Amino acid sequence: MITIFLFIKKCLGYLNSNESIENISYSLTIAFVFALIPFNIIIHPLLVIFLVALNGNALIFLFITPILSIITPNVYQEVHLVGDLILSQPSAQPFFYKLATVPLLGFSSWNNTVTMGAYAVSLISCVPLYFFYFFLLTLYRRHVLSKLKNSRMFKWTKSLSWMTYFLGKK
């Protein structure tokens, strides 16, 4: 219960921070892609480089990625269907045969149905997802944050900042 409370408090802390909405949305999108694609040594380091290079918030990314990593394996069956649909396309077979000869690309496991499905889903959904996060965060900061700041609950959580220290979590 205390962990959930601290988790909510942390979330609110990030959302209410001075970080721009764009950066938070971008970090959340990268975190989603990072969590959705099964780990490989090509894409995941690239995603981290992208995050840092494009000025993403590493703290938000590090906070949200483990949570998403717990959730995303539940949709692997659906992602596999997408990947299977792509990899079994007869018209794309010559292209895949050529792709298989490209050095280093094998490490990205693109020929795996789950990974290919995850790439496809990530490519298709990353831009809408970014704007979806952006929209939600804008709504939150415009309408919810002011009300939240005046709420008794918010003040109470602020007053309990010593609790995090007491529990050994900063």
Place this chain on the structure above:
Amino acid sequence: MKYFIKFILIFLVCCIPTWVIFDDVIIKSVIIQLTQKATKKKTNLASVKITYFPELSLTLNDFQCPNPMQQNYVLSAKKLRISIDASALLHQSLVINDIVSMDAIFFDTSSPVYPIKNTVQESSEEPKKTMSIPIKKLVDSAMPVISNSSFANDMKDAVDFSKETDDINAIISSAEDQILSNKNQVLKSLNNSFFELNGLNVSNVSSLDDIRDIQKKLTTLYEYLNQISNKIDDTSLIYKSAQSDIQAVHNEAKEKITSSLSSSILNQSTDNDASISTTLVKNTFDFLIQKFSPKQKKQLRPQFKGTTYRFQTNQPPKFMIRRLTINSPESNQHINGKNIGFGPNITDKMNLLIQFLNQPSYASFLTTVTSDNSKQYAIQSTLKGGRIAQRKLFENDDIRLNFLENKSVSLNILGQISKRSDISALVDIIQPEYRVINKSTNKNAIAGIVPFLNHQDLTFKLDFKGNLSAYEIEASSNLDELVKRVQTAFINKQMSAFKKEQDKIQNEMQLTFIRQTKDSEASFDKRYKKDMNQMTKQKSELTNKLDEITNELNDKKESFKNNIKSELKQSLKTFGF
């Protein structure tokens, strides 16, 4: 975008020199970590030298890879050079062009091996399986356990004499009742007879009528006496009949003891028809497979992995060593190989030669593995002068059975390894010796059998078909024949000793039974003799008394006769005759 490119460039400029400077330290650490994880023992590696041009190669200096099974280093090399095909690495393949070491030592014991202390405790739920378990099962099944002492104790407890004791008690009781009844009748008759007899007074006899009366009474008394004598004889017959019945029960008990002993021997000598060699080989093989098969990690929730498509027709092999040279062909330990690899897409012919000579564990070991298609590997292996160190074969509370050191083991393996392997192995152990160490004073059958096994050559033949997850084993050996021969010889010897023991046990049991019925039988005898004495004594008294009265009566009769005669003569004289 400009910022992004700048970042990537800075990243690369920082990373590449860092890697080039610290590559040997990183690779050394990786090699040590991986080897230690696999062997659970400390790996020694002094330094690693990496060259990138003209080819990617690693040179390991003072490398010692520990043996996970024994206290030695599987490979100890001052310098080991590994050159790798860098282009294959880009295609997720590890193709090693060359492994060369000219000063390598296999199974090196020159320096001590240190185990790594694991912080994570391995689960101790499963019992630790050792080689002695299949051997113990074999010994248990092969040895006919005829232990005289334990057998005798078991037998003594097993035979129950309560029925026989009850039978004897019933016979005695019935006989005693009959004897008592006879005795009462006899005593009553005797009393009556004595009473009658005391009433007879021969001195008062004054007439012939008196004599006739007494004569009549005496006749009756003699009849009584005959009846008494018959009763006494009848009592004697009852006693004799009871004695013969008791003897019959004793014989029954004896028969029971003998039959119990015989059936126990039969039960002990007729068991286990299963082939010992098959059992031994199967047990040993199962043990080895369980021990060396990779343990699957338990996953709480198995993650869905999807399907991996194969698009590359000329995919390089996942792992391959193009050339392997360890030491020169003249040295005692030499390995030479070409195109060693597993899996598809290996087109070159594979050759592997392993040659170890004059080793502490054997005189020579030669193995060749060849393959044309990397799917089927033909294997031919020969080991000569193999040494089996002294080892414990079997141990229980009474004995310990040791296999003494043997240096004449030969091994021949021939066959092909594939998804459906077919391998034939032949092991000969020439003139093996065993020693039994007695731990207690109890006699044990194994101690008696082992001298028959000494210097009997052992031959095992094993045909393996299948793979490690599903295999068929056909094993044959001279072990069955040998054990049967030894069993026969041992049982013959044991049986003569056992016969003596059986007689002894039989006597002891007989005595036990006799002891149980001795008191009742003795008291029965005593009572019978007392009663018989009493009856016979009184009968003889009666007889004497009767005889005495009869004599007196006869005298009286005689005197009467004389008196009558004299009176008759006088009367006749008076009448003038």
